[in-house]
Amino acid sequence: MRVLPVGDTALLVEVASGEEAQALHAELVRRRAEGSLTVREIVPAARTVLLDGLANPGGVAAGLRAAEVPPAPPQPETVVRIPVRYDGPDLADVAAHWGVSPHDVARIHAGTEFRVAFCGFAPGFGYLTGLPPRYHVPRRATPRTAVPAGAVALAGPYTGVYPRSSPGGWQLIGRTDAVLWDHTRVPAALLAPGTRVRFVPRAEVPAP
C-alpha cells in the first residue's frame, strides 16, 4: 500500500489490484461508520481510494501505513438485476473481438456476476468488474457524440450503463429501461460502489 498526499487535506491510497481497492474501500467506509475515521469523501477507483476532507491527513496516513486491511467483507446479499435487450450497434464488433457469435456475447455477459468497482463520469455511472480478461475490449477509435441513456456498454475491463444521453467511446452491446439515476429517489443511484449486478436478457438477440 502506498499513501500519497493530495494537497493539504486529502490522501490517495494506492494498492496493487482492483480487489484490494474494493476491500480497502469497504474497510474505510466501516471505520467512518463506527466513528474512528472523519472524512468528507471516500472515493474508490481502479487501483486507489481517495480520502478527501481530512482534518489530519498526516495522522491518518501513518495509521493506514501501519494497518492491516482485512479482506473484502462478504458480498452484500442483494443483487441488482438489470433487464437488457442485447441489440447494441457494436454487438457484432464485440462478438468478433471475443471470437464468438453475438448470441454468445449476450449469454456470456448475462452469465457474469458483476460488482460496482467505482463510479464517475456521470452521476450513477458505475464501472462494473467481473468479465474475465479475455473478454476485455478496447474503446471505440472514434467516440460517439451521443450515446442514448440506458445503453449497456463495454470498455477495457469494465461494463457500464449510461445513466443519461452523453458523448461516449464505449462499445454498445445493448440497452435497458432501468433508471440508473433519479435524484428524487432514495438512493438516487441504482449502482453504488460494492453493489452486485446481473444483466438479464429481455428478448431474443439477433441471430448470429
Add this chain to the structure above:
Amino acid sequence: MTDRALAVVRAGALTTVQDLGRPGHAHLGVPRSGALDAPAAALVNRLVGNRPGAAVLETTLTGCAVRPRSDVTVAVGGAPCAVTVDGRPAAWGAPVRVPAGALLEAGPARAGVRSYLGVCGGIAVEPVLGSRSTDLLSGLGPVPLTDGAVLPLGTPGGPPARVDAAPQPAPPAELVLRVTPGPRDDWFTGRALREFTSRTYRVSAASNRIGLRTEGPALERARSGELPSEGMVLGAVQVPPDGRPVVFLADHPTTGGYPVIAVVRSADLPAAAQAVPGTPVRFVAVRRR
C-alpha cells in the same frame, strides 16, 4: 403563485444558481459544485441578511437583469459591475432595496468574470441532494437561467447588513496559485516540474466551471501509458496529453485518468474563478502544511 419570486429579464451569457454545493457524493460520480468565488457569494448573503448556505445567482462576464415581484433587498458582489434599479445607479457591494416590479440589472463585469447577486430569502428552487447549485458537468440542479424564467424566493431571514460598502478583493491582474506537488508529479520529467513552477501560463478562453484551462509550455511526461482512473480533488492540476495544466474547479469530474502534477491551495481558488482569459498564471510550489 406567490409574489416572492424573481422574473429573469436578461439571463446573460451564463447565469446559474449556486450555494455551498453538494459535497459527500463524489463516490457516486456527483461533483461538489457550488459558487466558484465562495467568499463573494458568502458576502452578498451576509449583506442581505441570509444564512451562508442560501442560494445566489452567479453571472459570467455579461451580468444579468431580474424583476422581483415583491419588494426585496439585494446585493451584488464578486466581479465589479454597474448596478442599476430601473436604470438609476445603485451601490455595488452593499444592500440595495428594490421595489416590486422594478428592474434590477447587474451590468457586464468591468474586471473579473463572475458577479454574485444575493436576494433576501435566497433563491428557493428545489434542492437536489441537499443543494440548489447548478452542476454543469452532470446536469444536476436547476438549468442555467433563461430569459423569462421565474425563480422562487425563500422567506427573508435577518435584517440586511448596515454597511455603506464591503471590501472585496480585486480580480487578479496576475493569478498566483500556490501548489503542493503530487500525487502524480513522478509522471513528469524534472524539466517539466521546473517549467511548471517557473514559467508563466495564461488563462485560456476555454475555461469554465469545470476547470481553469491554461496556455503555455507543454509539460513533458517521464512515462507513457495510461493511469488507471482515480479520485480527483478540487484544485487538482491535471495534465492531459497536450501537456497544458487544467486546474479543477467546482464542477470537476470526481474521477479521472490523467496525472495530477500538483494541487492548488483552496484559498487561492476564488481568485482563479475571477481570472479573465489572458490573465498570466504562475504556479508557485509551497511546502505541505
